[in-house]
Amino acid sequence: MLRSSSSLRVLWVRLLWTQVLLDSVRSQEIYAPHSIRVEGDVTLGGLFPVHARGVPGTPCGDIKKENGIHRLEAMMYALDQINGDQDLLPNVTLGARILDTCSRDTHALEQSLTFVQALIQKDTSDVRCTSGEPPVFVKPEKVVGVVGASASSVSIMVANILRLFQIPQISYASTAPELSDDRRYDFFSRVVPPDSFQAQAMVDLVKTLGWTYVSTLASEGSYGEKGVDAFMQLSREAGEICIAQSLKIPHDHKPSDFDKIIRQLLDTRYARAVVLFASDEDIRGILNASKRADQIGHFLWIGSDSWGSKNSPIHQLEDAAVGAITILPKRATISGFDSYFMSRTLENNRRNVWFAEYWEENFNCKLMSSSKKDESSRKCTGQERIGVDSKYEQEGKVQFVIDAVYAMAHALHNMQQDLCPDGSGI
Ligand SMILES: *[C@@H]1O[C@H](CO)[C@@H](O)[C@H](O)[C@H]1NC(C)=O
Numbered sequence: 001m002l003r004s005s006s007s008l009r010v011l012w013v014r015l016l017w018t019q020v021l022l023d024s025v026r027s028q029e030i031y032a033p034h035s036i037r038v039e040g041d042v043t044l045g046g047l048f049p050v051h052a053r054g055v056p057g058t059p060c061g062d063i064k065k066e067n068g069i070h071r072l073e074a075m076m077y078a079l080d081q082i083n084g085d086q087d088l089l090p091n092v093t094l095g096a097r098i099l100d101t102c103s104r105d106t107h108a109l110e111q112s113l114t115f116v117q118a119l120i121q122k123d124t125s126d127v128r129c130t131s132g133e134p135p136v137f138v139k140p141e142k143v144v145g146v147v148g149a150s151a152s153s154v155s156i157m158v159a160n161i162l163r164l165f166q167i168p169q170i171s172y173a174s175t176a177p178e179l180s181d182d183r184r185y186d187f188f189s190r191v192v193p194p195d196s197f198q199a200q201a202m203v204d205l206v207k208t209l210g211w212t213y214v215s216t217l218a219s220e221g222s223y224g225e226k227g228v229d230a231f232m233q234l235s236r237e238a239g240e241i242c243i244a245q246s247l248k249i250p251h252d253h254k255p256s257d258f259d260k261i262i263r264q265l266l267d268t269r270y271a272r273a274v275v276l277f278a279s280d281e282d283i284r285g286i287l288n289a290s291k292r293a294d295q296i297g298h299f300l301w302i303g304s305d306s307w308g309s310k311n312s313p314i315h316q317l318e319d320a321a322v323g324a325i326t327i328l329p330k331r332a333t334i335s336g337f338d339s340y341f342m343s344r345t346l347e348n349n350r351r352n353v354w355f356a357e358y359w360e361e362n363f364n365c366k367l368m369s370s371s372k373k374d375e376s377s378r379k380c381t382g383q384e385r386i387g388v389d390s391k392y393e394q395e396g397k398v399q400f401v402i403d404a405v406y407a408m409a410h411a412l413h414n415m416q417q418d419l420c421p422d423g424s425g426i
């Protein structure tokens with residue numbers, strides 16, 4: 001009995017996979033124009049949030065200029081650099097297949113089937129069309145590694161499928177501590193520090209300043225709660241730090257909730273330092289409430305990287321934020337990328353299938369070929385220039401995208417040296 005039920009299960013799994021495969025081949029026809037293909041001897045996959053999450057019913061929303069376009073162009077820039085480098089992977093051209101996650105884990109999973117298609121399709125001999133002919137498959141390229149994704153939830157979803165096919169994955173932005181679990185995510189690695197590191201930095205800071213009595217405040221959700229958990233655990237290990245209160249900002253809050261939190265924090269008046277893992281909007285709410293309570297200068301805020309060096313959490317609330325200490329992972333601006341990106345035009349950047357959409361959004365104009373023809377709006381001339389006719393500032397994770405691509409390239413280089421010490425090329 002046991003035997004037959006398990007073989008039934010195998011059959012079931014197989015049927016399911018065939019279905020997934022057929023669906024993905026079918027959807028491939030729809031998605032194919034919406035991915036970037038750069039030819040090469042070896043192909044790297046890339047996952048970027050080119051679009052925001054759509055409203056219910058549609059997978060994708062508006063284009064994301066910084067987190068999407070800057071970051072994916074950073075990958076292409078890194079590939080150009082590596083392919084032009086005589087010492088790194090000589091005589092091997094790195095190619096890419098870049099997909100849009102639309103900032104949604106389920107959409108990213110569907111898209112990522114593209115990466116494993118070549119591996120599933122090894123045996124298609126039992127697939128027949130109704131006419132009796134074998135089906136026609138476009139041979140998908142074999143992806144040797146994947147750069148991405150951005151959001152931790154998306155990286156986690158994709159890591160679960162890539163590990164089944166033993167495809168290594170390197171993220172440039174996912175900081176959730178659970179991704180450090182290398183038994184569950186054995187083919188995942190990243191070039192950004194997990195959030196637990198900034199909790200450690202906060203503990204070090206509190207100890208150095210000699211503060212022994214602090215409160216914590218988190219936005220409800222994984223980022224805030226996991227961050228505060230890490231801080232509490234590390235502070236217990238460090239000793240000599242006593243937590244006065246641990247408060248949470250509810251998801252759907254009213255302004256009065258912030259007033260209540262400030263009143264609660266004032267109950268333990270001597271815990272003036274407040275460790276804050278919260279969203280932009282929640283930070284604003286708290287600062288504003290401390291102002292309303294006439295407590296400017298009372299609290300000593302210690303903010304996480306969601307606050308970092310951003311202006312948005314404190315805009316017009318600067319007086320309530322004076323003295324705050326905020327944490328941000330160390331990063332560099334890549335000047336080579338600035339000159340690369342600012343010199344992109346519609347003519348020289350045809351490989352980026354989302355570039356026309358970016359162009360329209362960035363210069364607030366419409367292209368002739370655009371499907372959304374609207375006579376009332378301004379037409380693009382095509383002569384606009386990034387950084388001249390629009391504001392440009394390098395997105396903060398560009399350096400990490402480039403790091404991730406180089407990590408893949410060095411790994412492939414070392415592998416090639418190990419396997420074929422006397423040869424070059426593939
Ligand atoms: C602060 O809160 C008040 C009352 O809710 C609101 O009217 C005001 O716009 C807020 N100020 C800022 C800068 O957000």
Ligand SMILES: *[C@@H]1O[C@H](CO)[C@@H](O)[C@H](O)[C@H]1NC(C)=O
Nearest residue numbers: 086087089090091423424425
């Ligand atoms: C690259 O290939 C060319 C031609 O096959 C060969 O002459 C050259 O030595 C190779 N370069 C390296 C660095 O191996």
